[in-house]
Amino acid sequence: MTARLTLSIGQHTDAGRKAVNQDFHGSCVPREPQLSVKGAALAVADGIGSSDVSHIASETAVSAFLEDYYCTSDAWSVKTSVERVLAATNSWLYAQTQQGQGRYDKDRGYVCTLSAMVIKSNTAHLFHVGDTRISRVHAGADSCALEPLTTDHRVWVSPGQSYLARALGVDVHLEIDYRTVTVQPGDLFLLASDGVHEYVSAADVGEALSAGGDLNEAARLLVARALANGSDDNLTVQLVRVETLQAHDAGELLQQMAELPFPPQFEPRSEFDGYRIMRALHGSSRSHIYLALDVASGASVAIKAPSIDLRDDPAYLERFLMEEWIARRIVSPHVIEPVVHEGRRSYVYLVTEYIEGVTLAQWLRDRGKPDLDAVRGIVAQVAKGLRAFHRLEMLHQDIRPENVMIDRTGTAKIIDFGSASVAGVREMAPAPSGEQFTLAGAALFAAPEYFLGEAGTVRSDVFSLGVLTYHMLTGQLPYGVRVPQAQSRAAQRKLVYAPAREHDPSIPAWVDAAIEKAVHPDPSKRYEDVDEFVFDLHQPNRAFLARTSPPLIERSPVAFWKGVSFVLLVALVIDLALRR
Structure with a gap:
């Protein structure tokens, strides 16, 4: 059985010597498949004593983080998901602050600090703003050491006076510290408010761990020790120990489907799982595509079946299975739509809408070289499809004429996601340190960085779109076959x-x-986004006009010859003057 992520968590909070506890904490270890896809999350927030509503800010920050994080797209990376959730939370807290006394005095507003952790696969993702703290505990038989993993955002004016440099709800803009650390089974982390971490030592932590029957008891003992050591603030502790890690297998997400057998080579009129095969549409060494009829609805669909010759290639099978996972998450009129199959499956296959049309490659062969306006129209549609990928932190990585369909209405649709990269899935199976990226798509339209063993970015898809544009206009490639x-x-x-x-x-x-x-070879010198490229295809960029301005004789022949005549006149006058 494949190993799952398992954690032991202990936590305790106390108002201490204050009347109200303005700290708040929480944790969430979801069931599968969310545990594999999103990981486990923990957070500690600490309100500021000068505000009567700070406890609301703390509770809101932690609750929103734990609830909304699991509502973000499965395709997003942990960093993108958490930063967007915290940015939205900060905006709400800031708006509440502006409507109350905090508008004139931020120390009386909806303000709190926050330290949060998401453990996914073999990585802990840390997010921090303020003076709560996350530390790694190195506990041995005879000693204990604390390794701070966050930096306090507190500025000390004097030994007894300080102020927070950063916090949630203070400003409309939020700057969050983010870092990742690799975790191993047995790793222990401590999340604490300043009422605890400023009053306990590594030795105190070691004693609490040794004396406590479990992590909850150890957390309670740490809070008690901080109180005994003179803490006059609210006190909150979370302890989390990594017991086992999820196996590095992104395909675990699709295990049920992967256990199905590969389909045979279907024949016309054969039926399975409610579909009737009509005819073969395309065949290659990697897959076979058939036109089929959904018997129940009468709708035409396309069925893509993997090649039986590659059944022993786990990387190929994983990419094939990921195509449906990706297709179900992208909504765009310029990306092929999946057909959700609710019944029992007999084989591994992918069902999509049937597009009545031709590939862009065939469209170009049938029409010859299209005019500029036609090229602009198709490129703009492909760019919209790519934008749907990029919004979900996905890269297509194989944009070429064979992977774009043109239907009877002239609509362009991106097909074939076998080479796509998904940020959230990559985090589930991180590549070993030093391992190079392997290109899965076609080489002639691929960005140069892939051939250096580097992972792609949005700019890599921009490169492929640029090559596609060049090819449509000229029938050639901008660098030939040299890339x-x-x-x-x-x-x-x-x-x-x-x-x-x-x-x-x-x-x-x-x-x-x-x-x-x-299509610049250096990614940093390309467009950052496909929309920028499409805009410059339609509207003259002033920088390009200045650089590529045609010569004066082409722009204004009369002005050119007037200038030449004037120069000749001046030269004649000078010559006559010298002869005298």
Whole structure:
């Protein structure tokens, strides 16, 4: 049986010598599949004593974090999910502060500090703002040491006077410290408010762990020790020990489907699972696609079956199974739609809508070279599909003419997610340190960084979209076949862009410049987003106009010849003057 993430958690809080406890804490260890996809979450928040509503801020911060984090997209990374949740929480707290006494005095507003942790796969993701603290406990048989993992955001004016430099609810903008640490079974972490961590030592922690029957008792003993040592603040402690880690297998998420057998090569009129095969649409060494009829609804669908020749390739099977997982999460008219199969499955396969049309590759062969407006229209639609991927922290990584369908209405749809990368899934099975990224898509449209063994970014999809645009306009590739051969930075610096205008002088210079920027070998010099590229394809970028302005003789022949005549006149006058 595959190992699961299991944790032991102990926690305790007390108002201490104060009348009201303004601390708040919580933890959530969800059931599968959320435990594998999102991990386990813990948080401690600490209100400020000068505010009568600070306890509301603390409770809101922790509750919103633990509830809303698990409502974010499964495809998002932990960092993106938590930062968006905390940003929304901060906005709400700040708005409440602005409506009350805190508008004029932030120390009386809805303000709190927060330290949060998400443990997913073999990584602990830490988020911190304020003076609560997260530490790793190194407890041995005879000694104990505390390794601080967060930095207090407190500025000391004098030995007895300080103020918070950062907190939730203080400003409309929130700056959060984020870091990750690799965890191992047996690792122990301590989350504490300043009423505890300022009043207990590593030796105190060691004694509490030794004396306590469990982590809850150890947490209670730490709070008692902080009180005995003179703490005059609220006191909160969370202790979390990693017992076992989830096995590094992203395919665990799809285990039930993966246990199904590979389908045979279907014949026309054969039936299974409520579908009737009509005919084969496409076949390759990697997959077979069939037109089928949903017998119950009468709708035409496309069924994609994996190649039986690759049944022993776990990486291929994982990518194939992930296609449906990805398709179910993307909603865009420019991305192929999945057909959800609710009944029992007999085989491994993927069902999608049937698109009556042709691939972009076939469309180009049938029509010949399209005009600029037609290219712009298709590129804009593909960009909208890519944006749907990027919003979910996914990369398609295989944009090429064969992976874009054009239906009878002229709508472009991205198909085939076999090479797609999902940030949230990558975190479930992190690559070993030093391991290089392996390109899964086609090489000729792939970004140069893939051939250096680097993982892709949004700019990598921008590169592929730029190559697609160039290919549609010229029938060629901007660097020929040299990109896959350039497998060092030095070789990539030698790549020279072949202007599209050399193949078709009717292409505006500013359009050519936009494509050149999109396909630059250095990712930092490309567009950050597909929308920026599409905009520059439609609207002349002033920077490109200044750089690519045609010569004066083309822009204004009369002005050019007037200038030449004036220069000749000046030269003649000077010559006559010298002869005298």
